[in-house]
Amino acid sequence: MQRTNFGEMACSIARTIDVIGEPWSPLILRDVWVGISRFDQLQADLGISRKVLTERLNHLIDQGVLERHPYDNRPRHEYRLTTKGAELVDLLMVMAGWGDRWLAGEAGPPVLYRHHACGEISHVDLRCAHCGEPMHAGDIDPLPGPGAAV
Amino acid sequence: MQRTNFGEMACSIARTIDVIGEPWSPLILRDVWVGISRFDQLQADLGISRKVLTERLNHLIDQGVLERHPYDNRPRHEYRLTTKGAELVDLLMVMAGWGDRWLAGEAGPPVLYRHHACGEISHVDLRCAHCGEPMHAGDIDPLPGPGAAV
DNA sequence: CACTCTGAGTTCCTTAAGGGAACTCCAATT
DNA sequence: AATTGGAGTTCCCTTAAGGAACTCAGAGTG
Numbered sequence: 001m002q003r004t005n006f007g008e009m010a011c012s013i014a015r016t017i018d019v020i021g022e023p024w025s026p027l028i029l030r031d032v033w034v035g036i037s038r039f040d041q042l043q044a045d046l047g048i049s050r051k052v053l054t055e056r057l058n059h060l061i062d063q064g065v066l067e068r069h070p071y072d073n074r075p076r077h078e079y080r081l082t083t084k085g086a087e088l089v090d091l092l093m094v095m096a097g098w099g100d101r102w103l104a105g106e107a108g109p110p111v112l113y114r115h116h117a118c119g120e121i122s123h124v125d126l127r128c129a130h131c132g133e134p135m136h137a138g139d140i141d142p143l144p145g146p147g148a149a150v
Numbered sequence: 151m152q153r154t155n156f157g158e159m160a161c162s163i164a165r166t167i168d169v170i171g172e173p174w175s176p177l178i179l180r181d182v183w184v185g186i187s188r189f190d191q192l193q194a195d196l197g198i199s200r201k202v203l204t205e206r207l208n209h210l211i212d213q214g215v216l217e218r219h220p221y222d223n224r225p226r227h228e229y230r231l232t233t234k235g236a237e238l239v240d241l242l243m244v245m246a247g248w249g250d251r252w253l254a255g256e257a258g259p260p261v262l263y264r265h266h267a268c269g270e271i272s273h274v275d276l277r278c279a280h281c282g283e284p285m286h287a288g289d290i291d292p293l294p295g296p297g298a299a300v
Numbered sequence: 301c302a303c304t305c306t307g308a309g310t311t312c313c314t315t316a317a318g319g320g321a322a323c324t325c326c327a328a329t330t
Numbered sequence: 331a332a333t334t335g336g337a338g339t340t341c342c343c344t345t346a347a348g349g350a351a352c353t354c355a356g357a358g359t360g
Contacts, residue, residue, distance in 0.1 A: 003173065003318065003346080004197070010260040012249025013180055013242055019253070021173065023153065023347075030163055034292060039308050047154070049348050054309060074356050076307060081287075084252050089287035090276050092163055094244045099162025102234050103169070108296035110160040116289050118281035125285075126240050129275040131268035137231075137239035139266050142184060146258035153317080153347065173318075189337050199319050204338060224327050226336060 010149035016091075019063045024048050024056050026092060029081070032066065033089050037078040060085070090124075097123045160299035166241075169213045174198050175206050176242060179231070182216065183239050187228040210235070240274075247273045 007018030020026055027046055031037075036045050043053055057079060060066040065085035070077045081089070093113070100109040100123065115122045128135040157168035170176055177196055181187075186195050193203050207229060210216040215235035220227045231239070243263070250259035250273065265272045278285040 006173075006177075011177070011180070012246040012253060012259060012261070013176055014249075015253040016245040016249040017173075017176060021171075021176075023156075023167075023171065026163055026167060026171075027156075027161070030161070033287065040306085043308095049350095050309070051311085051349085052347060055346095072307095072356095074307080075354095076356095086287045087248060087251070091241070091244050091248060093276065093285070093287075093290075094241050095166040096162040098237060098241060099164075099166040101237070103165040104162060104297050109162060110295050110297040110299065111162070112293045112295040113290045114293055115278045115280060115283070115285055116291070117283040117285075118278060120278075120280045121293070122278045122280035122285070124276045125279040125282075126243065126274045127277045128265045128268060128270075128272045130265060130270045130272035132275075133265070133267040135243070135265055135267075135272070135274050137183065137236045137243075140243075140263045141266070143262045143264055143271070145260050145262040147254050147260040149260065190335085193337095199321095200338070201320085201340085202318060205317095222327095222336095224336080225325090226327095 010147060019065060020060075020088060020091075022056065022059070024052060025060065026095065028053070028056055028060065029065070029085065029088055030092055032079050032081055032085075033092070037080065038076075042079075093124045094126075160297060169215060170210075170238060170241075172206065172209070174202060175210065176245065178203070178206055178210065179215070179235065179238055180242055182229050182231055182235075183242070187230065188226075192229075243274045244276075 005018070006014040006021065009015065020029065024046065028042060031042055031045055036042055039053065039057075042048070043050055046053070048056075057066065061068060064082055065088060066079045067082050068077045069080055096111065096113075104110070112121045113123060114120065126135050127133065128139075133139075155168070156164040156171065159165065170179065174196065178192060181192055181195055186192055189203065189207075192198070193200055196203070198206075207216065211218060214232055215238060216229045217232050218227045219230055246261065246263075254260070262271045263273060264270065276285050277283065278289075283289075
């Protein structure tokens with residue numbers, strides 16, 4: 001279905017969508033993150049079509065988010081997050097946080113996160129990298145940056 | 151194309167994708183956030199098909215992320231973020247941060263963010279809501295929560 | 301050595317979603 | 331009475347997602 005190319009917009013949100021915005025991509029990263037890292041495991045866990053899984057994995061590798069690693073003499077391999085990909089997990093944690101808060105309903109969150117540093121069940125909180133104070137929708141002004149469109 | 155329903159998975163990431171995972175939805179929220187809030191403005195700014203824009207706006211309203219507000223006696227209205235929607239802007243800021251870091255290239259980031267509290271150009275940083283220490287991919291263990299699948 | 305198993309994809313077909321342009325509707329203005 | 335402008339609808343075409351069956355190569359088994 002001729003899809004618009006978000007990657008060429010002068011917007012980091014649009015460009016990020018170009019990398020992981022297709023259906024299933026964030027869930028593939030989530031699975032790889034928690035250790036589900038082989039083709040058939042991913043296919044079975046997600047219930048995704050093998051065809052689409054192949055397309056997504058290739059795209060994520062092209063984008064430098066995943067790497068293919070052989071684990072046998074046979075043509076067998078597993079997928080791993082690159083550094084670039086591991087930093088996308090931040091995005092997944094924020095997604096999970098919002099979903100836990102607004103969509104979990106009576107049953108409560110499906111997954112809890114224990115923070116290594118303090119050992120507590122917790123969730124992420126957005127802070128200013130500069131002053132450490134909370135940083136949310138109403139706390140900032142967007143300004144044109146050096147890479148702004150002409 | 152018959153698309154999988156992510157909203158029924160026992161995963162807050164999948165459920166969040168069900169709300170804003172369709173193509174264009176995050177960009178619509180970004181625009182509404184920065185004040186582009188009427189149908190024709192959105193259509194012109196994004197270059198999205200009017201048909202798809204209608205579908206996305208209706209879906210975002212159904213999900214409680216946007217609200218329609220009349221601004222005239224005529225049938226004219228603008229879209230606004232609800233509280234639920236404003237909290238999604240956190241997600242957009244994290245997306246923008248990742249895109250700025252990994253995809254901006256030579257030109258640099260297209261948009262800069264000034265933090266009200268400190269007045270500096272900055273970006274978001276993920277911290278543990280409990281202890282305040284950094285919280286990234288490798289800093290947590292996922293555990294089954296009360297809403298986990300049976 | 302033939303047979304089977306398994307991981308990792310391909311191929312093919314059907315259905316439905318995105319793009320684009322033209323069309324509709326309605327209240328206010330000229 | 332005619333025009334304008336915001337806010338959608340409608341229609342057609344193309345292409346992507348689902349799903350099931352098929353392929354392929356190397357290992358293990360009898």
